[in-house]
Amino acid sequence: MDIGDFGDFVIEVTGLRRSYGGTRRGSGAGGGAGKAARGAKGRAAYEAVRGVDFSVRRGELFALLGTNGAGKTSTVELLEGLAAPSGGRVRVLGHDPFTERSAVRPRIGVMLQEGGFPSDLTARETVRMWAGCTSGARSVEEALAMVGLDRRADVRVKQLSGGERRRLDLALALLGRPEVLFLDEPTTGLDTEARHETWELVRELRDGGTTVLLTTHYLEEAEELADRLAIMHKGRIATTGTVADVVASSPSQISFELPGGFHLGDLPPLAELGVRAHETAGRTVRLRTDELQRAATGLLVWARDKAVDLRGLDIRSASLEEAFLGIAKELGEK
Template sequence: MQTTHRTNTSHGGVDRQREEHDLVVSARGLSVDHGSYRAVDSIDLTVRRGEVFALLGTNGAGKTTALEALQGYRPRSAGDLTVFGEDPLHASAALRARTGVVLQESGHVPESTPRSVVGLWASLSSRLDDVDDILERVGLTHRRDTSVQKLSGGEKRRLDLALAVWGDPEFVVLDEPTTGLDPASRQTLWGIVRDLRAGGTTVLLTTHHLEEAESLADRVAIMHEGRVAVTGTLEEVLAARPAVITFDVRPGALPPAVRTRFDGLTVSRVRRAHRELDAVEIRTTSLPSDLLDLLELAREEGLPMDSLRATPASLEEVFHAVRRGEIGDGPVNGSTEED
């Protein structure tokens, strides 16, 4: 009697295979110790193909240590960590070839030029590209024969980025790429990151500029005291904090109907332009509907409102809530690292 073995092709098996294929970075229970001090404490983290993932952290959160482990520079103490399915601590040449890195600080020979720096990199890299093309890509064509010591801070970071994206790696790690840059240089680098994502490159970005993460990231994680305090899409993370509606009214003029309608309403007496007013603040997780209700009530009650503002939650507010311990560990809004 012949027995036939069949491969499991159930939807669950196919979905699992597709999910594993889509993961560039997978960390499960990752811990890293510095002697007796646990700098990274059992974190779960995934970075998916084609996304920009922002890894943020409070001071001493363990973000840099986690990044060092991910790049294979530091051994882990516990847990599992893979990049493209490989342990980065024992990365093959093939894995190295798929990854580009911009470190927080880099050094080039001051008398060298962008053309010579990239040319040297080309001779060392297994990836293929064109020196002039890559300099044009990062906006350094006009400075290609200028000595590195004469480049601005933004131009030096673009040179670092040129080396990282040489040969179109599938995965690029950007460690604080815009620290110390002026706004114009920062915008230039943001444009390069957006181009990378549009071309299908996966980007892991660490930054202290929260507006940078808001502008660029598809998903974010915020670390605090060695753990991932919150992670999810930008929308999910921002939904962890309420939006705020504020306006001013004459003292004592706020109708009871408005007070009754909004539970998260507070009133404080302020002095603006030499007159006293009641400053009203409404914290809400349903900004569109609550703002519409407020405007309708104001119309019905004949309530004039000065300086009306509706402000969605910001990543900065979430960050400080994490720092104060107001937001707990892990995914938000029911999302998981497996979704």
């Protein structure tokens, strides 16, 4: 199958389910769409992925985020063809990655959360060994240089730092010049400089046409890299869209200390400032608004007219972290 045969989407997930404990693979609607699989003793299996839908375009970087136990890794393992889904459908490069593994595996790169390298091999020997199992592999030198390990090539794996081992993981994932790259927590253990270098490499790969699916606990990483993202919670997609779309669901915030002699009721009517919620802690006031410029302008004009200083003034747009925490809190209360 040519890459043009399956349109713009190189990853398509529809109604995806994954259960643990006496499960059998379903067949879409009839194989798990609404019923938990049951084990030999009739006990319901644990359903880690509960009807997930999303797609990833060619050349896009898609971030899959979620709280602990949300089902991210369980989902990604199905995309990588490491297991069969309990229900639903997944296609990577137009193929089922589990039943048509031979058509998918040579065209993807996988960086797992933790690699299992022979500790007595050097970084160079590890890459050379892996290259022997990889079609169209880059040279060992190129792979190591891409991740900044060229000067550590002759160091044994057991003597590499945790961050260096993560970079070695990435080098192996890139060996086969993958069309689709799966990165599961790629910068865990890296220092700030190495993390930013990895970000730049991932951007270059995406700009060169590689499709990237990323999982990460670093929300700043997703905010920096993702074209689109999805947030999972308890096996389901809670929200999806561009970073701007997701952030827009969370209000911006203004906080300040009330000037001496003034009370909350002395401020301009908050509704007229576009404030949708507020809270106080002692003399500190926090305003939440979807109209940051309007609210900030109204507040500053009021302070000018009253000839007062707003100490501790902090005006900030919503961030992905705030949106993520808000979604997690809202869903956690349900």
